[in-house]
Amino acid sequence: MMVSEGAEAKIYSKKIFGKELLVKARESKGYRVPQLDRSIRRWRTKNEAKIMRTLYSAGIPIPRIMALGEFSIFMERLDGRLMKDFDFKANEAEESGRILARMHGLGIVHGDFTPANIISDHGKISVIDFGLSEFSKADEERALDLLLMKRAISPLMYKRFAKGYASEFKDQKAVFRRLAEIETRGRYQTRTLL
Amino acid sequence: MAVIGIESSAHTFGVGIVDNGKVLANEKEMYRIGTTGMIPNEVAEFHVGNAGQVIKRAILKAGLRMGDITGVGYTRGPGMGPCLQVGQLSAKMLAKRMRVKIAPVNHGVGHIEAARIFSGLRDPVALYVSGGNSQILKISEKPFRHYRVLGETFDIGIGNMLDSFAREIKLNPAWGSTVDKVAKGGRYVQLPYNVKGMDFSFTGLATKAATLAKEHSKEDICFSLEETAFSMLCETAERALLLTNSNELCVCGGVAQSVRLREMLGIMAREHGARFGFCANEFNADNGAMIALVAERMLRNGYSVPLARCDIEQRYRVDSAVVFP
Numbered sequence: 001m002m003v004s005e006g007a008e009a010k011i012y013s014k015k016i017f018g019k020e021l022l023v024k025a026r027e028s029k030g031y032r033v034p035q036l037d038r039s040i041r042r043w044r045t046k047n048e049a050k051i052m053r054t055l056y057s058a059g060i061p062i063p064r065i066m067a068l069g070e071f072s073i074f075m076e077r078l079d080g081r082l083m084k085d086f087d088f089k090a091n092e093a094e095e096s097g098r099i100l101a102r103m104h105g106l107g108i109v110h111g112d113f114t115p116a117n118i119i120s121d122h123g124k125i126s127v128i129d130f131g132l133s134e135f136s137k138a139d140e141e142r143a144l145d146l147l148l149m150k151r152a153i154s155p156l157m158y159k160r161f162a163k164g165y166a167s168e169f170k171d172q173k174a175v176f177r178r179l180a181e182i183e184t185r186g187r188y189q190t191r192t193l194l
Numbered sequence: 195m196a197v198i199g200i201e202s203s204a205h206t207f208g209v210g211i212v213d214n215g216k217v218l219a220n221e222k223e224m225y226r227i228g229t230t231g232m233i234p235n236e237v238a239e240f241h242v243g244n245a246g247q248v249i250k251r252a253i254l255k256a257g258l259r260m261g262d263i264t265g266v267g268y269t270r271g272p273g274m275g276p277c278l279q280v281g282q283l284s285a286k287m288l289a290k291r292m293r294v295k296i297a298p299v300n301h302g303v304g305h306i307e308a309a310r311i312f313s314g315l316r317d318p319v320a321l322y323v324s325g326g327n328s329q330i331l332k333i334s335e336k337p338f339r340h341y342r343v344l345g346e347t348f349d350i351g352i353g354n355m356l357d358s359f360a361r362e363i364k365l366n367p368a369w370g371s372t373v374d375k376v377a378k379g380g381r382y383v384q385l386p387y388n389v390k391g392m393d394f395s396f397t398g399l400a401t402k403a404a405t406l407a408k409e410h411s412k413e414d415i416c417f418s419l420e421e422t423a424f425s426m427l428c429e430t431a432e433r434a435l436l437l438t439n440s441n442e443l444c445v446c447g448g449v450a451q452s453v454r455l456r457e458m459l460g461i462m463a464r465e466h467g468a469r470f471g472f473c474a475n476e477f478n479a480d481n482g483a484m485i486a487l488v489a490e491r492m493l494r495n496g497y498s499v500p501l502a503r504c505d506i507e508q509r510y511r512v513d514s515a516v517v518f519p
Contacts, residue, residue: 008433040387
């Protein structure tokens, strides 16, 4: 059963050995030449799995990978609700900030850090969807993770989020400086989150 | 109401006349580049030499007389300063002589609106691809009605990338559809694919392609370069389509003349049950009619600018222009 459809992957829910798993499948695109199509899907699956394993073994709350195919990742299904469907509570915002900071500390940027990719199970926060994640220690990329969140939640909640982030990350000053600089750029003046 | 539009942001001096959305004339003269690309002052001189006769030709073609013109539009930007000035000056002279209102138009809005209106779409995600531009946009009502940039190139426009690559590997003419023609029958060679969310970049791709051109045939490299770059555009447009929950897609700008790009976008749109549209090539290449089309809507909504304040803006961003329905 299809759970959701993104631009480059579909998520299915599947029962395997009596356990409910999610399958993230990167499906073939008819518009691409086959060689390019396969290489993109293969590379992205591998990259996402590598990032998820790094995060999981460092104790970041994310879904655990159960099996890996050439173009698909089988992972555990987390309980809870997506934060985009509910209002953030202050402690949830702060915890999300702390988790992002720990990811950045591991040299990983999320690439799509929005309430659509944060799950809360009675206040216990987890992060999902690493399709746009990269190994990067660049302030620019880190600041973009913050910017997405800033555009998506209320100023008050962002304040708590930023507080959580700052408390957990020693290089935070440079990131916030870069964030302020990005926001002055022309292209971000009218660009808001959808 | 017959509105005349003048376009001169780059190599084309174009004059179009539109009456209630119907194109009566769309005349142009194009500066022919040699091996050097465009030198702004030389192109501007070319425009000065052609302005008078192209305007006359358009009015004649439309079957009108000067007195029938009820409004003037011109490209305010973005574009090359000296070139823009020629169009601005011609438009101001026309408006002054005929005592009619004048509206400055954003070049990008002209391309998008032409594709949107002529393909009968209402509120599409627009992929705008030309020499200097590569953007994905959609109308947003806030804080004013404008084309919001959802994604764009981090470095250069796709057209300029293809052209400078063609010069690099000594194709002649290194211009417009050259790479596209050579690409026919090539085989795929792996090249870097650079997409980040709804943004993308082309320079790394072009550099790698130029390096590999020493070991592979020109056909293979041109084919691979085009396939890779177009796939990047398709993927980001696809992401925009899904994220905005849209069921309409259009492509516009000079590179929208590519049959292969249109085919790929068509396949992608079909996979999502979305309608896909584009306009005739004469409106995808730079032209005056698209400027007239937008100017007519501006004037109809009571938007015009006093002659003394009709300026040009080389870096006039598409998302800072108000778009009238």
